[in-house]
Amino acid sequence: MIAASTIEEAGFELTRQAAIVIPKDYSDGIKAMLETEPNELSKFVLKAMVENWEAAEADRRAMCADTGLPRFYVKAGNEARLEGGFVALERALRRAVAKATTEVPLRPNRVHPLSRADHNNNVGIRAPEIDYSFEPDADWVDITTVHKGGLFGTDYRMLFPGDGIDGIKKFYLDVLVQFGRRGLACQPAIIGIGLGGSKDTAMTIGKQAACLRVVGDRNPDPKIAALEAELKELGNSIGMGPMGFVGKSMVVDCHIEVAHTHTGGMPMSVHAFCLSSRRAVARLHADGRVEYRTDPAWFTDYHRREGVE
Amino acid sequence: MKEIRLKLPVTPEDLAKLEAGMIVYLDGPIYTGREGLYRRVLDEGLRPPVDLASVSNVNFHCSPAAAVRPDGSYDVGAVTATASFRFSKWMSRWFDVSGCRMVIGKGGMSEEDYRNHFVPKGAVYLTTVGYGTGALLGRGIKKVRAVHWLEELGIAQAMWVFEVENFGPFLVDGDLMGNSLFEIENRKVNEKLADAYKGLKEPALRRYGETTSRKDEVI
Numbered sequence: 001m002i003a004a005s006t007i008e009e010a011g012f013e014l015t016r017q018a019a020i021v022i023p024k025d026y027s028d029g030i031k032a033m034l035e036t037e038p039n040e041l042s043k044f045v046l047k048a049m050v051e052n053w054e055a056a057e058a059d060r061r062a063m064c065a066d067t068g069l070p071r072f073y074v075k076a077g078n079e080a081r082l083e084g085g086f087v088a089l090e091r092a093l094r095r096a097v098a099k100a101t102t103e104v105p106l107r108p109n110r111v112h113p114l115s116r117a118d119h120n121n122n123v124g125i126r127a128p129e130i131d132y133s134f135e136p137d138a139d140w141v142d143i144t145t146v147h148k149g150g151l152f153g154t155d156y157r158m159l160f161p162g163d164g165i166d167g168i169k170k171f172y173l174d175v176l177v178q179f180g181r182r183g184l185a186c187q188p189a190i191i192g193i194g195l196g197g198s199k200d201t202a203m204t205i206g207k208q209a210a211c212l213r214v215v216g217d218r219n220p221d222p223k224i225a226a227l228e229a230e231l232k233e234l235g236n237s238i239g240m241g242p243m244g245f246v247g248k249s250m251v252v253d254c255h256i257e258v259a260h261t262h263t264g265g266m267p268m269s270v271h272a273f274c275l276s277s278r279r280a281v282a283r284l285h286a287d288g289r290v291e292y293r294t295d296p297a298w299f300t301d302y303h304r305r306e307g308v309e
Numbered sequence: 310m311k312e313i314r315l316k317l318p319v320t321p322e323d324l325a326k327l328e329a330g331m332i333v334y335l336d337g338p339i340y341t342g343r344e345g346l347y348r349r350v351l352d353e354g355l356r357p358p359v360d361l362a363s364v365s366n367v368n369f370h371c372s373p374a375a376a377v378r379p380d381g382s383y384d385v386g387a388v389t390a391t392a393s394f395r396f397s398k399w400m401s402r403w404f405d406v407s408g409c410r411m412v413i414g415k416g417g418m419s420e421e422d423y424r425n426h427f428v429p430k431g432a433v434y435l436t437t438v439g440y441g442t443g444a445l446l447g448r449g450i451k452k453v454r455a456v457h458w459l460e461e462l463g464i465a466q467a468m469w470v471f472e473v474e475n476f477g478p479f480l481v482d483g484d485l486m487g488n489s490l491f492e493i494e495n496r497k498v499n500e501k502l503a504d505a506y507k508g509l510k511e512p513a514l515r516r517y518g519e520t521t522s523r524k525d526e527v528i
Contacts, residue, residue, distance in 0.1 A: 041330070041480075041494070044310060048438045048445070048478055056387070056444035064441035065374040065389035105376035105386050108464055118463045151392070163512040170509045177502065182416040182491045184392065186440050239501040242439070243416075245494045276441045 001081045002141060002284045004088040010282040010290050011096025014145040015070055016104050018280040019062040022053040023294035026190065026277045029215040029252040033188055042247030046188075049242075049275050064276035067106040068147030070097050070122055071129040073212060073298060077138025080286065090130055093143075097122050106147075133303055139286040144296040146211045146279045153185035153272030156203055161266055165227070168195070168268060169234060175270040176235050176250060183243030186274035188252045190215060191235060194269040197259030205257040206269035211279060212298035215253040220304070228254045242275075257299065314475070318366045319411050327433050327481045329488040334477035338365040338454065338470060339413070341373070343391060345466030347399040349458070350406060358457035362408035364470055370396060370414030372465035374443070383453040385471075387443030390415035393434070397422045404430040415440050417482035420489040427483055434483035436490075442478070449476030 027050070034046045056063035072093050082089055098121035101108055108120040110127045122128065135142075155175045159167040172193065179185035192210025194202040218225040232254040241247020261267060283291045310332055315323050317337025327333070340361070349355045370393045375385045393414030400422070403409060412427075413435045427434060437446070452472040459467040482490045511519075514528060 040310060044332070045438055048442050052439065052442040052445045055448055059444060059448060061444050061447050062374045062387035064443040065372065065387040065447070066391070066441070066443075067374050067387070102376045105374055105384055107372055107374040118465065120464060157512075157516065158514060160513045163510075166509045167512045170506065170512065173505055173509075177505075181495060181498075183440060184416060234505070238498075238505045240498045243436075243494075244491060244498065246497045274441065275439050276443075 001083055002286065003288065004083045004092050006284055006288060006290060007082070007089050007143070008092035008096050010143060010284060011072070011093045011145070012100050013292070014143060014280045014282050015096055015100035015106070017292065018145050018147050018278040019067050019100070019104050019106055020056050020060055021280075022056070022063060023214065023277060023279055025214040025216060025294065026252065027053055030188060030275075033249040033252065037241065037247055037249045039241060039245060039247040041243075041245040042241035042249055045242035045245070046249060062104060062106065063278075065107055066149050067104075067109065068149045068276070068278060069109060069127070070100070070106065070145060070147045071131075073131050073133070073144040073146065073208075073296060075133045075135055075142040075144075075298060077140050078134055078136050079139040080141050081139070082141065093128060093130060094123050097128050133298065135300060136302055141284045142281060142297070143284065144212065144279060144281045144298065148207075148211055148278070149186065149274050149276070151184075153179045153189065153274070154207070154270065156199065156267070156269045158199070159266040159268050160264070163266065167266070169231070171268055172231055172270055173234070173238065176238060177240065179272065180238070180240050180250060181244045185272040186276070187242060187272060188249045189272035189274050190277060191231070191251050191254045192271040192273065193231070193254065193256045194271075195256060195258045196261030196266060198261070199267050201259045202267035203269045205259055207271045208298060209255040209257040210271040210273040212296040213255045214295045217253070217255065219256055220301075224256050224258065228256050231256075317473075321410075321431060324410060324431060324433050325485055327484050329481050329484045329490040329493060331481045332477070333435055333479045333481060334475050335367070335479070336474050336476065338472055339367040339369050339476070340365050340471070341369045341371045341467075341469040343370050343372070343396065343466060345462040346458070346468050347396065347403060349461070351399050351402050357407070358468060359455070361406070366407075366409050367411040367413065368403070368407065368409045370412065373469060375464055375469070377459070377464070383456065385450055385453060386447055388446040388450060389441055389443040390437040392416045394418055397426065401426040401430070404432055411435065413437065413479060417489060417491045420483075420487065420492045423483035423489055424487040428485060428487045431485065433481065433485060435479035436482045438478050438480060445478070446476065449473045
């Protein structure tokens with residue numbers, strides 16, 4: 001049985017970690033780009049970002065003042081048992097976000113869309129979002145928090161089968177260029193691409209591809225993996241870098257997720273997870289242990305299953 | 310790259326030294342202000358909460374990740390700019406009302422905005438770097454001097470007055486000549502942009518913006 005208090009403590013710790021500490025896979029990716037970036041201005045930007053992450057960790061302060069929209073991805077083992085059930089889990093995570101908003105502090109970003117009223121705690125209607133997936137033969141619960149910025153770097157388009165790989169590449173370039181100018185996408189970013197499903201699925205899996213897979217990870221399908229590598233290369237050859245300056249550091253990695261889709265269409269989404277790629281993960285074991293890490297391991301074989309059973 | 314450290318409030322002589330692409334660090338008082346402040350002062354005609362010119366002539370387009378402690382003091386963590394392009398319609402009047410001569414924000418404004426609104430008032434624009442050097446900028450804030458309209462506008466939109474030291478890095482985007490670093494770089498990027506798209510055919514269903522007129526169909 002996983003205690004509700006354990007969930008609340010882990011939710012708070014995750015929120016703080018995500019806001020302050022850049023995941024190592026991402027910072028290593030940026031440091032590697034710093035080695036190969038020839039442009040002086042682009043290099044200066046990357047260097048400043050590395051210094052910023054060091055300052056955030058040393059001072060224990062948020063790495064970026066736009067602390068994004070805190071949200072959670074919960075992967076529950078099929079045998080996991082929670083004290084108070086999932087209603088208690090959701091209450092614990094809402095409390096954790098409210099507490100972290102004051103104590104880290106985070107910026108109270110969440111407002112009502114029409115009245116713009118701010119509760120000053122990042123909690124509100126459907127906030128924080130909590131999404132679920134399940135895993136067979138496990139009694140743990142994985143909780144991942146992601147604090148993604150929300151304004152730029154994402155777009156959706158309905159393509160058609162005849163548009164083929166050209167259509168995918170063209171829309172991908174369109175999104176990188178339109179939001180890369182002036183650095184609105186806060187690149188170099190992890191680019192997530194959702195292909196297929198229904199429109200909302202395309203958006204959802206593209207965002208998860210950006211936020212829930214680490215730099216260096218490849219899709220297990222070799223054809224998709226090859227396209228990921230090709231698009232990464234293509235994104236870095238536009239001639240644009242950080243802040244939209246001339247450069248070749250645009251895409252720190254590219255991740256693609258697919259879903260079976262309508263036979264007549266090919267919906268596609270592109271998402272950019274920024275220079276403050278805030279993610280942190282905790283595994284809550286049945287015996288009360290909590291283990292922290294930065295790889296969500298969200299896309300398991302079970303999660304990507306294709307057959308009936 | 311050239312680097313300069315300036316004392317605030319900034320003087321016309323110092324402003325004249327700034328060129329697009331220079332690295333800048335600041336010392337002295339600055340205040341935050343964005344749509345909430347502009348709306349109240351410029352659109353609703355309310356008196357500013359304080360004599361702005363006496364506070365500083367540097368306006369930061371920013372919302373800090375900050376909290377008010379139970380004892381009424383302030384905990385300022387990270388500080389990052391917000392995208393400035395959406396505030397350009399207010400800038401000319403803001404320079405008149407506030408005496409502001411330096412705007413710090415994210416991503417700059419257009420060269421046209423600089424020439425129409427900034428250059429005539431002798432004002433420059435600095436952009437934050439990255440973006441998201443929030444921890445470095447947070448380090449540069451030595452003191453919260455005051456927070457105005459906290460209740461009316463909330464933490465994110467309130468007018469925060471900060472005392473800063475070695476505050477940066479920033480890059481000069483808009484200088485007094487009306488140059489924009491972003492647009493200079495944009496023009497260079499555009500020279501080679503067609504190469505990236507070379508050989509890719511157009512999708513079957515087009516989108517608004519890809520057609521030449523709103524009277525056209527997207528198919």
